[in-house]
Amino acid sequence: MSSWVREQGLQVLATVGVSVAGLATVRPIGATGPGLVIAVLLPLCCLALAARHLPVIRPDLAFPWLATGILASIALIATSDQGTAYLFTYFLVGHAGVRLEARRAVPLAVAAGLSGAAAFAVAPVLPWPVGLTLGLPVLIGLARRSRQEATQAALAAAQAGERAARAEAQAAVLAERARIARDVHDVLAHSLAGINMQLELADALLDTGDLDRVRQANDKAHSLVRESLQQAQWTVHALREDALPLVDSLTAMIESSGHRDALTVHGDVGELPAQVVQNLLRIAQESLTNAARHAPGAPVRVELRRRAADVVLTINNGRVVAPVSASPGSGMGLIGMRERVALLGGVLEAGPITAADTADWIGGWRVTAVVPLEGSR
Known part of the structure; x- marks a missing residue:
């Protein structure tokens, strides 16, 4: 901003200097003949330059505007017999290169x-050959215009980059x-739904x-509260990007849901990305919470398989063995x-089991x- 202000200040000083020089040196000035023409053209050139x-x-x-100003300055040169009228032409032609496109400024x-x-x-x-140089300042103006356009393009690109960064x-x-919404759902929705179901059952049984x-x-209900606290700890670890031991955590989760020796591990799953483990x-x-809600008492089997390019987690629960009352979810x-x-x-696939090694799992x-x-992060 300071360089722009400095440049604008220099431009104003140049305009004032050219105008003062013209008013002081261009002659004759009078009420009749060429003096009257100069008396009209000189203020017009000053206004066009300003x-x-x-x-x-x-x-x-x-x-x-620029064509009128240049024409007035040329007429001022032809009418006066001394002075710096040509400076008006130089500056106006140079400014034409800044304000106008090249196809209009050059002609x-x-x-x-x-x-x-x-x-x-x-x-x-x-000397008359000097008059030919009156058109050369347009090159300076065009160069300045190109620089301004490049600066504006750079600013526009920077603003676009900033908008893209904000959008990202x-x-x-x-x-x-x-x-976070998924984690809150996993911890609160299931846990509170299960606790509420047990408390409602206890209230009904009191009668x-x-x-x-x-x-x-x-x-x-107390067991669900303890499990919820443990799940809350898991959620905090996940939100902090802490890596959890997958097999140990999975084993503890399965046992807390009431199933023992239900996990089968194939391959080495010791070193997995934190995001993979958490999810x-x-x-x-x-899956275990859904199994407990929709198929209570049914067997559960969990398989974790590490392959060359991926890891596969499969959770199976047997068919419903008793009537299930609707529970909130x-x-x-x-x-x-x-x-x-x-x-x-x-990819995730979920659906009923239609083929299994024993009939207990079908359905x-x-x-x-x-x-x-x-590529996992």
Whole structure:
């Protein structure tokens, strides 16, 4: 900004200097004949030169204004017999290169040079060949125009880059919000739904006087609270990008859901990207919670398989063995699982089991997540 202000200041000083020099040296000035013509043309040239500091002039008026100013300055040269009238032409032609496109500025400059040579021939203030140089300042103006356009293009590119960076940052914020929403859903929605179901069961059993079943429901609610606390710890670790041991965490999760020796591991899964571990644990948690809600008492089998290019997590639960009462849920579980796998570039399949090694599994439900390892972050 300081360089721009300095340049504008120099331009104003140049305009004032040329105008003062013209008013002081251009002669004759009088009330009749050539003096009257000069008395009219000189202020007109000063006004035309001063107008170049008004950027609000519409582009369609720039050509008539500059053409009129140059014509007035040439006429001033031809009318006067001394002075610096030619300075008006130099500065106006140079400014034509700044304000006008080259296809309009160059012909105007050529016309000014030829007219200037003729004017010096009529009024020999300077040798007529000098008049041809009156069109040369257009080159300086065009160079300045090109520099301004390059600067504006650079500023526009910088602004576009800044907007793109803001959009990228906003997208990152939205992605992080979606991630936190999934984690909150996994921890709160399932846990609170299960606790609420057990408490409602205990409340209903109080009227029957079956205290043993009331205690069982109460104990189950306490167990869900403890599990929720553990899941909350997992969520905090995930949000902090801490790496969790996949097999140990998966084993603890499965056992806390009431199933033992249900995990089978194939291959070495010790070194996996943190994002893969976190999302696989969330998918397992969602699947186990759905199994407990929709098929309580059914067997559960979890398989974790490390292959060359990906890792596969499969959660199976057997068919429903007892009537299931409706329990509250958000309905976002399967959507959240698909989102998690999609963010990692993998695929998730979920559906009923139609073929299995034993009849107990047919009619159950299977969730399979395939997550590629290359490029995982």
